[in-house]
Amino acid sequence: MKKLTLSIAAIAAMGTLAVAGGDIAPVEPVVDTPMVVENTDAGFYVGGAYGYMNTNIKVKAPNDFKIDESPNFNEFLVLGGYKVNKYIAIEGRYWFGAAKDIAAFGNGNTSIDAWGIYAKPMYPVTDQFDVYALLGYGSADMTVKEPNADYLTDDNDGFSWGLGASYDVNSNVAVFVDFVRNFDDTITYSSVPADVDRTVDTWNIGVTYKF
Numbered sequence: 001m002k003k004l005t006l007s008i009a010a011i012a013a014m015g016t017l018a019v020a021g022g023d024i025a026p027v028e029p030v031v032d033t034p035m036v037v038e039n040t041d042a043g044f045y046v047g048g049a050y051g052y053m054n055t056n057i058k059v060k061a062p063n064d065f066k067i068d069e070s071p072n073f074n075e076f077l078v079l080g081g082y083k084v085n086k087y088i089a090i091e092g093r094y095w096f097g098a099a100k101d102i103a104a105f106g107n108g109n110t111s112i113d114a115w116g117i118y119a120k121p122m123y124p125v126t127d128q129f130d131v132y133a134l135l136g137y138g139s140a141d142m143t144v145k146e147p148n149a150d151y152l153t154d155d156n157d158g159f160s161w162g163l164g165a166s167y168d169v170n171s172n173v174a175v176f177v178d179f180v181r182n183f184d185d186t187i188t189y190s191s192v193p194a195d196v197d198r199t200v201d202t203w204n205i206g207v208t209y210k211f
Helices: 002-022
Strands: 043-061 065-069 072-085 088-099 109-124 129-145 150-168 173-189 194-210
Touching: 043 088, 043 109, 072 109, 072 194, 109 150, 109 173, 109 194, 129 173, 150 194
Parallel strands: none
Antiparallel strands: 043 065, 043 072, 043 194, 072 088, 088 109, 109 129, 129 150, 150 173, 173 194
């Protein structure tokens, strides 16, 4: 009887182990797959700068009348744009500045403003440092004011280009320096008559903020 009891107990124990063993599943290692997110660096940005503007004016008229002036202006720049990716952006700019005592224009107070819209191809030299070009269309408007009247208003537009470099201080803020030729052409005035060779150049140093 004892042998029968022990045999039944042994069978029961083996059945329990078999059931328990059936509940144990093999443990497989979990491999984490990193998610790769492409950083296109796209987004809107705004900025401002302080700089130096030079407009060279050469006038040739009958009777050997000539003017060769290069008035200089302290100028301010505001800009805004959209960075499509790390290689291209679209940017708009507006400059304004003032100078005094230009002899060729009656020593009046002279103001100048300019604007441009540009395609901005860029090349990332490093993760933080870019070089770029500006290619687009611009306008430069100069007004000379005497004490009691407008002496001259001159507005010219055409192809505009520039070269520059920028450095990312962090993911949002960058500093930049660039040169822009706002205008370069010869204008013929039939009413005077006179031919005017005119260039407008700006050197800018500023900061941008990307949203």
